[in-house]
Amino acid sequence: MRMAQIAGAVMLAAGLAWGQAATLHGKVAESSGAAIPNAQVEATSMATGMARRAQSDATGGYTLPGLAAGSYTVTFSAAGFTSRSRQVRLTAGAEQALNAALTPALSLGSLGFPASETQGNAQEQALLNRRSHMLHIHQNLGLITMIPLVATVVSGGFAGGRASHTGSRNLHAILGTTTAALYAATAYYAIAAPKIKGVKKKGPIKLHEAMAWIHVPGMILTPILGAMAYSQRSKGERVHGIARLHGQVAVITLAAYTIALLAVTVHSGPVGHAAAHSLHAALHLFGRRRPNAPVEGAQL
Amino acid sequence: MKKWLGVAVLLLAAPAMAQARTWQLQSSTLTYHVVHPLHHAEGVSHAARGKGVCQAGTCNFLVAAPVKSFQSGDTNRDLHMLQVTRGAQYPMVVVRVTVPLAELHPGTLKADLEVQFAGQDVHYAQVPFQISAQGKDLVLSGTVPATLTDFKITPPELLMMPIRNQIPVTVRMTWAPG
Numbered sequence: 163m164r165m166a167q168i169a170g171a172v173m174l175a176a177g178l179a180w181g182q183a184a185t186l187h188g189k190v191a192e193s194s195g196a197a198i199p200n201a202q203v204e205a206t207s208m209a210t211g212m213a214r215r216a217q218s219d220a221t222g223g224y225t226l227p228g229l230a231a232g233s234y235t236v237t238f239s240a241a242g243f244t245s246r247s248r249q250v251r252l253t254a255g256a257e258q259a260l261n262a263a264l265t266p267a268l269s270l271g272s273l274g275f276p277a278s279e280t281q282g283n284a285q286e287q288a289l290l291n292r293r294s295h296m297l298h299i300h301q302n303l304g305l306i307t308m309i310p311l312v313a314t315v316v317s318g319g320f321a322g323g324r325a326s327h328t329g330s331r332n333l334h335a336i337l338g339t340t341t342a343a344l345y346a347a348t349a350y351y352a353i354a355a356p357k358i359k360g361v362k363k364k365g366p367i368k369l370h371e372a373m374a375w376i377h378v379p380g381m382i383l384t385p386i387l388g389a390m391a392y393s394q395r396s397k398g399e400r401v402h403g404i405a406r407l408h409g410q411v412a413v414i415t416l417a418a419y420t421i422a423l424l425a426v427t428v429h430s431g432p433v434g435h436a437a438a439h440s441l442h443a444a445l446h447l448f449g450r451r452r453p454n455a456p457v458e459g460a461q462l
Numbered sequence: 463m464k465k466w467l468g469v470a471v472l473l474l475a476a477p478a479m480a481q482a483r484t485w486q487l488q489s490s491t492l493t494y495h496v497v498h499p500l501h502h503a504e505g506v507s508h509a510a511r512g513k514g515v516c517q518a519g520t521c522n523f524l525v526a527a528p529v530k531s532f533q534s535g536d537t538n539r540d541l542h543m544l545q546v547t548r549g550a551q552y553p554m555v556v557v558r559v560t561v562p563l564a565e566l567h568p569g570t571l572k573a574d575l576e577v578q579f580a581g582q583d584v585h586y587a588q589v590p591f592q593i594s595a596q597g598k599d600l601v602l603s604g605t606v607p608a609t610l611t612d613f614k615i616t617p618p619e620l621l622m623m624p625i626r627n628q629i630p631v632t633v634r635m636t637w638a639p640g
Contacts, residue, residue, distance in 0.1 A: 365536030
């Protein structure tokens with residue numbers, strides 16, 4: 163008898179509780195006040211963890227009826243907006259309003275960058291990788307080429323003149339041939355490296371490339387003139403004709419090559435300034451001393 | 463007199479800043495610094511865009527700039543930078559910052575940064591920035607202590623000598639209330 167009374171009381175209480183369920187309603191809008199349709203509204207009971215959901219209509223309005231009294235966490239979310247949560251306490255039978263203002267979500271799209279600018283391009287990356295790889299070889303070979311190039315020019319001082327020996331001329335010729343071969347390989351890696359479209363060249367690379375207009379013809383002409391001079395000397399003749407320009411062309415080629423190298427390596431900082439001063443001094447010295455240099459010594 | 467006037471302007475400007483719900487990046491200068499045994503180089507970008515949203519006491523900022531927008535004055539170096547940072551594959555550098563609204567006022571701000579760059583996500587904790595007010599705008603300046611290893615970037619070499627691992631990025635941004 164007593165159990166029946168208790169059960170009846172519980173059922174009555176539950177019925178009353180359902181009859182006194184609270185309703186949550188409101189509007190989801192942007193910060194500017196514009197309605198956000200199709201926003202998701204989720205009320206989660208802080209006591210039981212049970213959730214009820216609703217979706218905002220065309221005017222941004224939503225209604226969540228039949229909520230038991232208690233505390234809730236209400237989360238508002240919509241595509242393109244930052245979700246927002248608020249806490250609310252509902253009393254039995256109450257119709258409580260809860261509005262939410264959502265702010266646009268922070269994304270690259272919201273910053274206004276076009277998709278073409280934000281999407282990666284694996285092909286372009288592969289092209290850049292290939293270009294850098296080839297230019298890296300170009301750079302290292304160019305540096306290595308400098309060694310026989312200088313040695314060739316220096317040995318030229320001993321290979322020319324009437325008192326020179328065949329051995330000196332042969333050494334000079336071997337060094338020159340080595341230089342030419344390394345130079346050709348260096349040039350190949352620069353020429354064959356993929357070009358990047360739409361890039362306007364600026365900076366020291368322009369001087370580096372401009373110098374090629376001097377050292378490329380110089381590197382072609384020098385061995386030809388050298389071969390002519392070698393042939394003339396081997397016949398016991400005095401070097402004559404355009405072959406006499408072999409030494410001058412070689413020095414100009416070396417100077418242009420050195421400038422091209424320095425242009426892309428040292429152009430700021432203490433070492434760069436020191437190198438620039440040294441280069442300037444060397445060119446100045448060369449310019450002053452060349453007219454007085456012995457004719458024979460300058461030929462080879 | 464001038465100093466007191468400045469303080470007064472800052473005090474008046476601070477509440478206005480704290481109440482703003484959104485922020486818009488008006489102008490910016492981002493500069494990376496590279497040191498090689500033979501020279502120093504800098505790359506500058508003015509192409510960053512950014513937004514900030516403040517709600518419930520927290521401000522979220524998003525700043526992004528195309529990697530290729532950094533110009534050093536040397537085409538060759540810029541293309542090489544683009545290659546080593548995988549800039550064609552990951553064309554944007556994106557920075558996210560979350561700051562308590564209460565700390566958004568003139569003075570020193572220590573912010574936690576989430577940086578997406580070169581295909582890596584790197585967290586920098588407590589990076590100090592100086593904030594000053596210019597009318598209603600907010601000017602933020604500081605240096606992000608980035609390194610090549612943070613982003614798994616192979617150090618570029620010149621004459622067989624690699625550049626230094628540290629590539630600090632100095633930042634100067636002007637934010638206006640949205």
